[in-house]
Amino acid sequence: MKEDLGSQAYWKETLKLLRNVLILWFLVSFGAGILFVDFFNQFHLGGYPLGFWFAHQGSMYFFVVQIFYYAWRMNNLDIKFDVHED
């Protein structure tokens, strides 16, 4: 029974992490790159209008960082709840 509670708490924490990463995922691509692109285009990053930069460059850099962040956090969660492999 105790173990069952542990895996439920693990799943809850996992979903929380997923939600947080997905919010950022949405903001950099759909937010800055599409929905609010005109707003961000007022600013410049070198020769790039900022909104254009998010759509053509920035969101991809964020995606890479997000996956590694997620993998790192999940590995810690696995150990914390003692559900890691071997």
Next chain:
Amino acid sequence: MDLQTTIYVMVGLSFSLYIGIAIWARAGSTSEFYSAGGSVHPVLNGMATGADWMSAASFISMAGLIANMGYGGGLFLMGWTGGYVLLAMLLAPYLRKFGKFTVPQFIGDRFYSKGASMVAVVCLLTASLTYIIGQMTGVGVAFSRFLGVSSEVGIYVGMGIVFLYAVFGGMKGITYTQVAQYVVLILAYTVPAVFISLQLTGNVLPQLGLGSMLTGSDVSLLAKLDSVVTDLGFGKYTTTTAGSTLNMFVYTLSLMIGTAGLPHVIMRFFTVPTVKDARSSAGWALVFIAILYTTAPAVAAMAKLNLHSTVNTAVVKGGDLYAPEASIQAEGRPDWMKRWEKTGLLKFEDKNGDGRIQYYNDKSKNEAAVAKAAAAGWKGNELTVNADIIVLANPEIALLPNWVIGLVAAGGLAAALSTAAGLLMAISAAVSHDLIKNVFVPDISEKNELLAGKIAMAVAIVISGWLGLNPPGFAAGTVALAFGIAASSLFPAIMLGIFSKKMNKEGAIAGMLAGLFITLFYVFAHKGIFFIKGTDFLPLIGGANPFFGITPEAFGAIGALVNFCVASLVYRVTPATPSHIQAMVEAVRVPRGSKLVDGAH
């Protein structure tokens, strides 16, 4: 050495490299296709996934479409990379824990029904076949230039080579060959981009060059491009969106969830050694993919600027783009144009008979541009450049050395062949194993199962090659349709299978069928039934893009929504999921106890 010989040498060298590695790796490890990832470092595995993933659409077609579309083309960039975040977090670790090889197997077991598995096979075949049509279009472009023939002949040659490559070749799943293909492909893409970035901006990295000032001026590259294209009546490069904001939003979403639903991508994550590795290997794959994808917008913008400066001397010198002497004389047009004219993918027609090439938007809504063109005596755009040739022609447009042009040809072929082979593997596994062995002829011998797989590959190549002759769009656009189909059918079913313990077989089957049907209905209305020319039925649904102006390529996200809704309605009114299935889902959610998937299946 002349250009044609150099191209043959570069392509020949790259092919002997792949074959050499295939022979060497085969001797070194007998581990077969399905456990190929087991002993390979996650970084190398990431490279191999990158080669598998980056197809003719990414390599050949995408930058050309971005050049045409401008800012709106960013939907390909975000869509085809953002999906990896979904894949890494929502699917890969759980599918790895589940320990099956193919998507139909997972769906069949999770939804405790052969019917569900068969529906998944249908979805998989539809998506993969559509994907290969796009590949064939790209292969045709690459071979037509490479052999100096028309793109139709290029497709026939490509069909033959893809067939040999997939059916008899030893490169199928050998990860090290794909690592080599990745290296060739990424060099072929980045080397010319670095050269061109240096020429135009003095910046080595194209990613920074795109945001830099043009050499010897205080105008940024993007600002210059914006002013040239708007003056010629095209949309402003940095702000032109794809249709509407809504369309761009759903198009991007469709590509993202399609990425996470494509069988040949998912398959790679079934076979990594651990659940932990499944998470990070998606990250490494995305690193290697992003190297190409962040270069692509620079290639697009720079190629577009170079193309305009080639045909209109006023782009570089400054002054009036509409001055008579600014347009170059047709007689003195560069050799690369003549070479591409042979393929039929670049056309020049002297409409106003002045012996010069006028390249502008003759359908512009920009009144100033229309008036200027009329005043200059221009009688319509005289240069047609197929978007699919931009990347391959890019080093020629920039007058780079011959070996760079040869390298790009080799890279384009590597991209097209590796992905086509991967997809054909997925199709052959689905037909021979998931359909014939599991459903129709359970006692089929291993030899006959293999034969059935090869026949399925051959049939798939013939169908896709034939449809590729009259493609439903540019390579990248056609591939986008395949993503829409995967997004609307497979992704929701897999995701519900993991994140909803209670989702039952009735819900999943109804959802997949509804998503697939509505997406195909919308796509076929625009592109013809099974993409056969002349069978489209737009009047029936009220003209093009009737659903809030959403294009068929973008419709997958809507299909996925329908899938989710239908599935959750149906499961409420049908029998509940058996408790042992619910327990299985709970077990899939924790990493502990994962077993290495072995060769037998």
